């Protein structure tokens with residue numbers, strides 16, 4: 554057995570998923586079938602990402618696209634505007650999701666999303682927590698310094714993450730208004 558190239562592997566994966574997604578067996582994927590299929594893919598990826606990080610301490614969750622976004626994805630790859638994806642169109646779409654498609658930017662691909670999420674969890678939050686702690690130690694008087702030192706880093710990371718989420722939400726709401 555010869556080795557499969559990445560694009561051959563993606564094509565095999567796409568074919569398998571296409572058959573799984575085509576619930577009514579009409580040889581094309583409509584928007585509902587695409588939604589169900591993508592949810593399954595994201596569910597699998599989230600399980601893998603969780604396992605990779607031995608999960609619970611640092612959970613990573615990649616949000617699956619919303620229904621409106623699925624409509625957008627379908628439209629983008631529905632080359633003949635039939636409202637459904639043929640296998641060729643679906644293959645393009647899968648290639649985009651796994652980051653082997655030239656048409657899509659790298660930031661749209663799943664590997665990038667996973668990487669960005671992990672980078673946030675593993676680097677940005679702990680670093681910010683560390684910076685806050687140092688600043689607090691700097692400002693605190695001699696007796697309170699001990700107290701600040703005893704604050705577990707995990708608590709700070711948690712707090713920083715909470716602030717980040719609150720900030721992001723506020724930003725999104727402002728963007729939507």
Ligand SMILES: [Ca+2]
Pocket residue numbers: 574575576577578579580581582583586
């Ligand atoms: Ca179908």
